[in-house]
Every structure is written in structure tokens, then in C-alpha cells.
Amino acid sequence: MSVDDSAAVPPAKRVTRTRATYAEAGVDRDRxxxxxxxxxxxARRSFNKNVLSEIGGFAGLFALDAERFPEPVLVASTDGVGSKLQLAAQLGxxxxxxxxxxxxxxxxxxxxxxxxxxxxDYFAAGELDANVVEQVIGGIVEACKANGCALLGGETAEMPTLxxxxEYDLAGFLVGAVSHAKMLSGENIAEGDILLGLPSNGLHTNGYTLARKLLFETAGYRADQYVNELGDKVGAALMRSHRSYLAPIRKLLQAExxxxxxxITGGGLTENLPRILPKGFAAQxxxxxxxxxxxxxxxxxxGSIENEEMLRAFNMGIGLVAVVPxxxxxxxxxxLSRMNERSIVLGRIVRGQQRKVVYC
Known part of the structure; x- marks a missing residue:
């Protein structure tokens, strides 16, 4: 008895292949x-004579002025804006x-x-909106110009799976320079020095997760609602800009x-003042x-929040503290008064076994 092999082996299925594209996966290169x-x-609006590259290269080029900064030390900082970003997007x-x-x-x-x-800068979104990107970068450029620095480059990413x-995220990275002899480390702080506070504009960029919960969930306010206790609309009160203190810092340093x-950022006075204290000193x-x-x-x-928690979660109206003899x-x-800059005597430097803030 013979076996029909054709009956035992099914015919091969024909597979139709499509040409995959990045856009079909969610990333639009044209956008x-x-x-x-x-x-x-x-970005070009922020350029100065030290910028040696154009936006779009593999890396940015910047010429360091060796005459301006003898024995130069580079100082770098990176940060984001936390959940203030969500409110900014909500309000446009x-x-x-x-x-x-x-x-x-x-x-x-x-x-x-x-x-x-x-x-x-680093800007990442699920779907890039050129108008939103332009507004964000425009704000970065204007602040760079106001502070005398250049927007040298960055990354713009479209990541629909993330x-x-x-919805977008934003982060930044800044490089500065100072001559070695003019670095500030806090080592010159002495007993009896005065803590001189400069006002903040509001929350700046810290404490927004708690603030938004209390204002929008606990109190049930709308962003466009005027609240007597705030003396302003909720959204406006929360979105007051994070101040730059570069100008008053420079003036105080020039006056020696x-x-x-x-x-004073995340952690408030409680966690930020100890960062500059030498061993054996505390801030009263x-x-x-x-x-x-x-x-x-x-x-x-x-929120029926204890004072201790308030002083760690928020800046409480003080954005910068200068330690002054x-x-x-x-x-x-x-x-400071000649700059129309208000100042507040907050306390003084005292002897202490721990670098900490003592409230009295």
C-alpha cells in the first residue's frame, strides 16, 4: 500500500511582508x-563670541577665556523642574x-x-509639537541671554512608548567657570556671621507635588480660580518664575x-544651609x-502641616541666603538696596557639633 506524501505535507503559506517605517512605530522624523x-x-539669539559651533553638530564648541578666568575651575549643574512641568503644560x-x-x-x-x-537642554515628548518646543526653547534662550550664557546645544527626542x-519632560545642564582663587566653598564662614535672606517669587521649582495635591485635590480649586487667601489666581500663584540671583551675588562679591x-531649593533652609557650613558650625x-x-x-x-515639614518641603519665601560678616x-x-533688592536678616552662624539649622 503506497503513501501519498502530498497529502501529509501541507502547502507552504504565502507571507506578505510590509515595509516598516519609523513613523509607523510612532516616531515622525519630519516633525x-x-x-x-x-x-x-x-538658539542663535543666545550665542556670543565664545561659541564656535552651530546647533546641529555632534557636540557644541565653546572657547574658554583664559584671561578672564586664570587658573580656571569648571562648575557644572544639572536639574529638571519636577511636577511644575505638568502645571505648565496644563496652563500652556x-x-x-x-x-x-x-x-x-x-x-x-x-x-x-x-x-x-x-x-x-533635553526635551523629550510622546509626540513632538513644534510650537511647544519653540516656546520652551524660547524661554530657555531668553533666560540664557539674561544670565549672559549661551544655549550651546541639546537633545530633542520623540518617544511615544515612554x-x-x-506630554513632555525637560531637563538642563549648565557649565560655568571661576578662577581657583575666587571659588566659594564656605571655608571662610566664621562664628557671628549674619544670614541674609533674599526673597523668592514663590515655590520656584520645588514642592509642587504636595502643593498641587493640596490646592487641586484637598481644596478643589481650579487653576483659573481667584483665592482670597492667595491674593491671586491659583495657577498664577503657582507659576511665578524661579528667580535668578546672579546679579545680587555678583554685586555682593564685587563689594567683598x-x-x-x-x-534654597528642594529641602528648604533645613537641608540647603548645612551644605555650605564648615565643620564645627551651625546656622541659627x-x-x-x-x-x-x-x-x-x-x-x-x-494640609495641617507641621512647621518642620514646611521648612523642608518649601523655600518659605527665601530663595537665597548670603553669609555676611x-x-x-x-x-x-x-x-542690595541700591539694586532695589530686599534683604532679611534671618539669623547668624553659631558654634555647633553638627552642620545643621537650629530654629529659634
């Missing part, structure tokens, strides 16, 4: 090209978030005595009236020396 062209035009205030990012990084290098040189729709500076802060702005008081009421306090405050 990216449009966004990048707009970035090139915008994309430009302001770019300036927040630059100013945060500028302050971080300025308190080391450094001059900001150039900035790099971000939803036009400051030993050190602390940028008098709680009655200033009144936090209404936004902070209302947040504390809404007591004998030079009057001169330092005069320098």
Missing part, C-alpha cells in the same frame, strides 16, 4: 526636523518653564562664585561683603525674622 530647525533659529505656559530651568541651574553655579558659560501624547551663598535661624508669603501659609492651613552687614544691605 522632529521641523522642531530642530526652529530650535536652530531660536511653556516658555516660563524654560526660564525656570535655566535660572535654577544658574543659581547653583553662581553660589560657587562661578560665571555661567553655556547651557544644554510618554503619552504631547559675602563669605558664602546657599541656593530666627523664625520671627520674616513672614512667609500667603501661598505658604495657605498650603500649611490646607557682621561688620559688613550694613554695607551688604546697602549694596
Amino acid at each position: 522632529a526636523a521641523i522642531a530642530n530647525e526652529r530650535i536652530k533659529l531660536t 505656559l511653556h516658555g516660563s518653564i524654560g526660564s525656570d530651568l535655566v535660572n535654577h541651574c544658574v543659581n547653583d553655579v553662581a553660589v560657587q562664585g562661578a560665571t555661567p558659560l553655556f547651557f544644554l 510618554y503619552r501624547g504631547k 561683603v559675602a563669605h558664602a551663598f546657599a541656593h 535661624v530666627e523664625m520671627a525674622s520674616w513672614e512667609p508669603p500667603p501661598l505658604f501659609a495657605h498650603l500649611q492651613t490646607l 557682621a561688620a559688613l552687614l550694613k554695607k551688604a544691605r546697602l549694596v
Whole structure:
């Protein structure tokens, strides 16, 4: 009995192959090209004579001025803007978030005595919107110009598997320089030095997760709602810009009236002041020396938050602290007042076994 082999082996199936494209996977190179062209035009507004490259190369080129910075030390900082980004997207205030990012990084290098040189950004979205990208980069460029640094380059990425729709993330990286002899490390801080505070504009870029929960979930406010306790609309109160303190820092250094500076960001006074204290010293802060702005008081009421937690979660209206010799306090405050810069005597440097803030 014979076996019919053709009956035992099924016929081969015909497979139709399609030509896969990046766009079908969710990444549109044409959208990216449009966004990048707009970035090139915008970024050039921040260029100066030290920039030796164009936007779009494999890396940015910047010539360091050796005469301006003898024995140069490069000072770098990187950061994001946290959940303030979500509120900015909700309100369509994309430009302001770019300036927040630059100013945060500028302050971080300025308190080391450094001059900001150039900035790099990272922008990633589920779907690139050229108009949003242009607004964000525009804010970055304007802040770079205001602080005398250049937007040297960056990265614009479309990642639909990581971000939803036009949701985006933003981060930045800043490089500055200072002559070795002019670096600020806090080593000159001495007992009796005065803590001189400069006001913040509001939350700056810290504490937004808690603030948004309290204002939008606990209190049930809308972003466009005017609240008497805030003296403003909720969205406007939350979106006040993160200040740059570069100008007052420079003036105080030029007048030779400051030993050190602390940028008050995440962690508040409690965690940021100890970062500049030498061994054997503490910072004594008098709680009655200033009144936090209404936004902070209302947040504390809404959440029944303890003072200790408030001072760690928020800047409480103080964005920068200068450590000033007591004998030079009057001169330092005069320098600031001539800039129309308000200052607050917060306390003083005292002896202490631990580098910490002591509230009294």
C-alpha cells in the first residue's frame, strides 16, 4: 500500500511582508526636523563670541577665556523642574518653564562664585509639537541671554512608548567657570556671621507635588480660580518664575561683603544651609525674622502641616541666603538696596557639633 506524501505535507503559506517605517512605530522624523530647525533659529539669539559651533553638530564648541578666568575651575549643574512641568503644560505656559530651568541651574553655579558659560537642554515628548518646543526653547534662550550664557546645544527626542501624547519632560545642564582663587566653598564662614535672606517669587521649582495635591485635590480649586487667601489666581500663584540671583551675588562679591551663598531649593533652609557650613558650625535661624508669603501659609492651613515639614518641603519665601560678616552687614544691605533688592536678616552662624539649622 503506497503513501501519498502530498497529502501529509501541507502547502507552504504565502507571507506578505510590509515595509516598516519609523513613523509607523510612532516616531515622525519630519516633525522632529521641523522642531530642530526652529530650535536652530531660536538658539542663535543666545550665542556670543565664545561659541564656535552651530546647533546641529555632534557636540557644541565653546572657547574658554583664559584671561578672564586664570587658573580656571569648571562648575557644572544639572536639574529638571519636577511636577511644575505638568502645571505648565496644563496652563500652556511653556516658555516660563524654560526660564525656570535655566535660572535654577544658574543659581547653583553662581553660589560657587562661578560665571555661567553655556547651557544644554533635553526635551523629550510622546509626540513632538513644534510650537511647544519653540516656546520652551524660547524661554530657555531668553533666560540664557539674561544670565549672559549661551544655549550651546541639546537633545530633542520623540518617544511615544515612554510618554503619552504631547506630554513632555525637560531637563538642563549648565557649565560655568571661576578662577581657583575666587571659588566659594564656605571655608571662610566664621562664628557671628549674619544670614541674609533674599526673597523668592514663590515655590520656584520645588514642592509642587504636595502643593498641587493640596490646592487641586484637598481644596478643589481650579487653576483659573481667584483665592482670597492667595491674593491671586491659583495657577498664577503657582507659576511665578524661579528667580535668578546672579546679579545680587555678583554685586555682593564685587563689594567683598559675602563669605558664602546657599541656593534654597528642594529641602528648604533645613537641608540647603548645612551644605555650605564648615565643620564645627551651625546656622541659627530666627523664625520671627520674616513672614512667609500667603501661598505658604495657605498650603500649611490646607494640609495641617507641621512647621518642620514646611521648612523642608518649601523655600518659605527665601530663595537665597548670603553669609555676611557682621561688620559688613550694613554695607551688604546697602549694596542690595541700591539694586532695589530686599534683604532679611534671618539669623547668624553659631558654634555647633553638627552642620545643621537650629530654629529659634
